[in-house]
Amino acid sequence: MYVPSHFAVPADRQAELLGRGGFAHLVTPTAEGLVSTPLPLLYDPGRPGRGALLGHVARNNPHWRDLPDTESLAIVTGPDAYVSPGYYATKREHGRVVPTWNYEVLHVHGRLVAHDDVAWLRDLVTRLTDTHEAGRAAPWGVTDAPERFIDGQLRAIVGLELVISRVEAKAKLSQNRSAADQDGVLAGLAASGLPGEAAVAAAMRAVHPGG
Template sequence: MYLPPHFVPIQPDALHRIMRTHPLGALVTSGPEGLDADHIPFEFDARAGPLGRLSAHVARANPLWQRCPTGSAVMVIFRGAQAYVSPGWYPSKHETHRQVPTWNYEVVHAHGRLTVRDDERFVRGLVARLTRHHEAAEPRPWKMGDADPAFIDDLLGRIVGLEIEITSLTGKAKLSQNREARDRLHAADVLAERGQGELAQAMRDAG
């Protein structure tokens, strides 16, 4: 990933925020047939190991967990807020006419080693935690106990757990930091008006 210095988020907290706010990661693997990617919601634990740990599950029918055994090197891509930015949103464009369109975004690449967890206790705990987290905002949060136990047991038998011990974290925040402050802030205001509040706030904070 190309990393100009002004686009790199330095603080680990910024990387963790993107991973937690946008937990659907693209798990990139390499096997006998070449590169592949699976899109999976991850749980991130920053306290596990020096750089943290990712946990997820896949369908037992998914060949990923057999094609990429424990110890395989993998990468997970988390894409945060992103949007097109028009040069017309920059006040300086109307003075100099020396601006062009661009795309602003936040992204994290997490590299690590995969561990396959074909373990009912592991997947049960993981699914319970993921459900509790993502249901928290619901008026009546769904929980595993709401379903018939035999039904849940059957479903848990159809999935396999994955853990990734993170060995490196690289992030990029391309938020118009290379533009004049007035251009960056006005573009943020336009994005906020168009429902891109998360990206707009990140651009405001990038100064």
Template sequence: MYVPRAFAENDLEALQAQMLATPLPVLVTQGECGLIASHIPLLLNPDEGSHGTLYGHLARANRQWQALAEGAEAMVIFAGEQAYISPAFYPSKAEHAKAVPTWNYVAVHAYGHATVFDDAPGLLRVVTQLSERHEANRPAPWAVSDAPRDYIDSLLKAIVGFSLPISRLTGQRKLSQNRSAADQAGVRDGLLASDNPYDHALAQLIAKE
């Protein structure tokens, strides 16, 4: 990912916070089948390794796990808030008209080499923790133990797990930091005037920047 200096995010805590806030990242690998991308939920253990370790699973029928097993480097994309930025948002446009459209966004890319596993206890631990994470805020959380054990055992045979120690992290927070304070305020206000909730989410980030 190309990251201009003005938009670079290098703080490990902030990078990991963005990763934890992204429920469905994209796992990308290059193998014998070419480039493969899978949209999958992942767990992050922020304290394991120098940058944290990711855990997840793939369908056994998904050949991407074989690329991981063969040592291919993986890239995981954690995409955050994003919004189109119109030149009309900039007060400076009225002064000199030197403005063009752009896009503001937040993103983190994590890199590493994974280890795959298919033992039932390891897989059960991953799917249980994933379920607990995403069911936590529901009034009556579903648990893996709610399903018949033989049914769960049969499903575990159809997946392959992996752990991915993160060797490198790249982060970008493109929030109009390269514009004047007046233009930044114009971007924030322009996004807040939108009826798109994604625009509002990005505006809140600009307000905090």
């Protein structure tokens, strides 16, 4: 991934973004070509090296079979939003502005390992569930469902562990614009009311503390 220096994400911010978890696209090269599966992944920093991303797929999904020795890639997308040239203060000064897109994205590379073990899977789905149910008024837990039902569900899936070798992280959040233009983008995103734009504004404030 092309990452200009002003859009690079420092290591501590990378860990924070990975720790949020969420939806990703897992891409693996195979003899038949690239295979991609969209799925939620959980970051486990406790694994050796740079940690791992953990998830699961349906047993009928061929993604977990005959895994190659080459690296797989997890594309973890953060918030994104269209940025209108009308947001910029410089539009009113000289008009030499064009539309763009603000976003955060992580490309996580590593070796993919399959786990066809009920105990491993039970631990994973419990951790995934607890992560995404946290903060709800009445959080659901895996043990809320009948044990035999959960056992059947676990037999229908296979775990995947992406052992992380390197992370490419890009946060394109108007860092290359003037302070006045950044303020204009923040104001424009706040005023638009479109879905997801509040999350982009929050990400911008994380890299522009004075915004």
